[in-house]
Amino acid sequence: MSKAAEIDIASVSKIYGKTIAVDAISLKIPAGSYCCLLGPSGCGKTSTLRMIAGHETVSIGDIVLGKEVVTDLPPAKRGTAMMFQSYALFPHLDLIDNVAFSLKMSGVDKDTRRARALNMLKLMQMEAYASRKPAQLSGGQQQRVALARALITDPEALLLDEPLSALDPFLKIRMRAELKKLQKQLGITFVHVTHSQEEAMALADIVVVMSDGRIEQAASPREVFERPATAFVARFMGDHNVIGGKVTGSSDGLVTFELVGGGTFSASGQIKAAGSDVDAAIRTDHVRIGESPVKGLGFTGIISNIEYRGATVKLTIEGAGIAEFTAIITDKAYYATPVAVGDAVPLHWDPEDAIILGTLNS
Amino acid sequence: MNNFLSRATPYIQATSLLLILGFFLAIPILLLLVVSFWDYDFVGMYPGFLTFNYAETLGSWVTWKTYGNTLKFAALVWAITAFIGFWVAYFLAFHVRSATTQMILFLVCTVPFLTSNIIRMISWIPVLGRNGLINSGLVGAGIVDQPVEWLLYSDFAVVLAMVHLYTLFMVTPIFNTMMRIDKSLVEAARDAGARDWQVIWNVILPLAKPGVAIGSIFVVTLVMADFSTVQVMSGGQSASVALMMRNQMSLLQYPAAAANAIVLLALVLFMVAGILRIVDIRKEL
Numbered sequence: 077m078s079k080a081a082e083i084d085i086a087s088v089s090k091i092y093g094k095t096i097a098v099d100a101i102s103l104k105i106p107a108g109s110y111c112c113l114l115g116p117s118g119c120g121k122t123s124t125l126r127m128i129a130g131h132e133t134v135s136i137g138d139i140v141l142g143k144e145v146v147t148d149l150p151p152a153k154r155g156t157a158m159m160f161q162s163y164a165l166f167p168h169l170d171l172i173d174n175v176a177f178s179l180k181m182s183g184v185d186k187d188t189r190r191a192r193a194l195n196m197l198k199l200m201q202m203e204a205y206a207s208r209k210p211a212q213l214s215g216g217q218q219q220r221v222a223l224a225r226a227l228i229t230d231p232e233a234l235l236l237d238e239p240l241s242a243l244d245p246f247l248k249i250r251m252r253a254e255l256k257k258l259q260k261q262l263g264i265t266f267v268h269v270t271h272s273q274e275e276a277m278a279l280a281d282i283v284v285v286m287s288d289g290r291i292e293q294a295a296s297p298r299e300v301f302e303r304p305a306t307a308f309v310a311r312f313m314g315d316h317n318v319i320g321g322k323v324t325g326s327s328d329g330l331v332t333f334e335l336v337g338g339g340t341f342s343a344s345g346q347i348k349a350a351g352s353d354v355d356a357a358i359r360t361d362h363v364r365i366g367e368s369p370v371k372g373l374g375f376t377g378i379i380s381n382i383e384y385r386g387a388t389v390k391l392t393i394e395g396a397g398i399a400e401f402t403a404i405i406t407d408k409a410y411y412a413t414p415v416a417v418g419d420a421v422p423l424h425w426d427p428e429d430a431i432i433l434g435t436l437n438s
Numbered sequence: 439m440n441n442f443l444s445r446a447t448p449y450i451q452a453t454s455l456l457l458i459l460g461f462f463l464a465i466p467i468l469l470l471l472v473v474s475f476w477d478y479d480f481v482g483m484y485p486g487f488l489t490f491n492y493a494e495t496l497g498s499w500v501t502w503k504t505y506g507n508t509l510k511f512a513a514l515v516w517a518i519t520a521f522i523g524f525w526v527a528y529f530l531a532f533h534v535r536s537a538t539t540q541m542i543l544f545l546v547c548t549v550p551f552l553t554s555n556i557i558r559m560i561s562w563i564p565v566l567g568r569n570g571l572i573n574s575g576l577v578g579a580g581i582v583d584q585p586v587e588w589l590l591y592s593d594f595a596v597v598l599a600m601v602h603l604y605t606l607f608m609v610t611p612i613f614n615t616m617m618r619i620d621k622s623l624v625e626a627a628r629d630a631g632a633r634d635w636q637v638i639w640n641v642i643l644p645l646a647k648p649g650v651a652i653g654s655i656f657v658v659t660l661v662m663a664d665f666s667t668v669q670v671m672s673g674g675q676s677a678s679v680a681l682m683m684r685n686q687m688s689l690l691q692y693p694a695a696a697a698n699a700i701v702l703l704a705l706v707l708f709m710v711a712g713i714l715r716i717v718d719i720r721k722e723l
Contacts, residue, residue, distance in 0.1 A: 151625075151629045151631075152629060152630065152631030152632075153631075157629065158626075158629045160622045160625065160626055162622065164620060164623050164625065165626075166623060166626070166627075167623075167645070168644045177630045177632075178630030178631050180640070181627075181630055181633075181636050182631055225626075225630070226629075229630065229631070
C-alpha cells in the first residue's frame, strides 16, 4: 500500500518578472507525512505547491519526488495529484465522469473506468450521488468528489490548495478530521496549503511557516508552537508576546536585554553580543498575576482591556515600554483575584516560557 | 385609489416596452401575415382570404431550389464561421495572458466593422475580379495561364464575403463564454493527464457550447435573411430567399412576398428552436 514518496525541494525559486515569489527555499518532506505550508497570503506557499504539482515552472532549483527529478515533467507524469482551491470539478460532467476523467484521458475503456470511479466514490461515501452534477452538491460533498478525482490516479503525493477555505466553520472541522483520517489510511504524502494556524496544528506532522517567499521555520507543530524560530513565526502563530530590545549581557544561557525606555528582561537562548538587537517571545497563557521572584521575568503594567472568553480571560496590559502585552489566565485565577481596566498589576512567568528568537539571516 | 395605483404600477412600467415591441415587432408581423392571404394584380392589392400565395410559393420548384441554395449558404457559412470563431476565441481567451492585450486584440477583431457592410463587400471586387489582385498575381507568377473565373461572381465569392461579414458574430459570444470558464478547470484537466486537444475536446468545447449556440443563431438568421451579399457577390447568378422576396416586391407582388416571408420566418424559427433544443443557453442569459 505504502507507495508514498519523499518530496525534496532543493533551493527552489520562483521569479515573476521582477518579483520573487519564492526565494531559494529548501525543504524535505518525509514520505507518508502530512505537511502544511502555512503563511499569510502572498507568502509564496501556493506558488511552492503549484511548482511541486507542475502547474508552475521552477525558475531556479530542483524538485525531487521519490528518486526522480520532476522539475521539468508535466503534472500528470509526476505521480502527484492536486486538489484545487475551489475544487475545479467539471460542471458539465456527472460525478462518475468527473472522477473517471483521468482514466478517460489515459484511454481506459468506458466500463472499466466507470466501475473504478464508482468504487472511488464508494470510498468517499458519495456513490448515492453518482449521477448528479457538481452544482447539485454541498461544499463538503464537492470536496469529497474532488478528493476521489485526485486519488483515482493512485498518486504518491496529494497536493491540497487551501482545501477547507470554501467551507463553513463547522464543516471545516469535520472535513479536517476526514482529511487526516484519509491520509493515515492511504499512507501517502499530503502537502496542504493553508493560512489557518489552527488547521495546520490540527493536521500536520510538519508545519512549514513561510513569509515573503522564504521558510521561517519547518518543524513539528509542537516545536513551532513552543519554540518559534523567529519573531514572524511567534507573531503569526499567536499565543506569544514578542518584545524586542538591546542585549545588555548574557550568562548561563540566559540573555538579558533592555527595552527602549522600558524595563529589563531576560530570556533563555544563545549568548549574544551586548548591544545587538534581540527579540524574545513569551507564552501568553503562561503569564501569571503576581510579583516575580526573579528579576527580569516579569513587570508591572496597567490593564487596558479585559476580554472574557469562557474558560480563560484575556488581559491586555501596557507598561515597561511594551505597548500591548497579552496575558491569558484561567477563569479560576481571574475570579480568585479580580482586576479591572486601569488597575496596575504585577505579572511574571517562568524562565523557560521566555525564549530568545532568531532571525532568518543568522 | 392608492391601492389601485400600486397594483397598476407594474403594468404601467411594462407599457413602454410593450408599445415598442407591439409597434415594431408584433404589428408588422401580424400585417405580414394578413397581407400574405390577400389577392393582387399588377395594379394593386385586394383584401381577401386566399391560400393561393402559399400554394404558388410552395408549389414552385424555383422556390424549393432557392430555399435549398439559401440553406446551402447558411450551412457553409455556419461551419466556416464556427470553426474560425472557436479558434479565434480560444486563442484570445486561453493563450493571451494579459487582460489588456486580450481587450486590444478583441477590439482589433471589430475594426472592420467601423465601415459599412456594403463597403466591406464591395472591396472584395478589386481583389477577386478578373483583373483583380489575386488573378494578376497568379497570372504574373505564371501559376495559371488564364485568370481564375470562379473567384468573383460565384458561390465561392458569396460564402467568402459572408464569412468575412459574420465571423465576428460568432467570435464574440464564444469569447464571452470562454472567458467565464474557470482556468483551474484547465489545470485540473492537465493534472489528470489531458493533452492539449483532450482539454479542448473534453472541457473547453462542452463548456463553450452555449456561446457557439448563440453565435450560430446570429449567423444562421443573418445568412438566411441576406440578399445584398448574394446579389453583389454572385453578380446575380445565385439566388437567396430574401433576394427572391425583393424581386417580388419590385414587381409589386406584395402578398406573394409576404407569404414567402412568413414561410422563411417559420423556417428560421424552426432552426433556432432546433439549436436551442441541442444546447441549453439559459446559463448564458
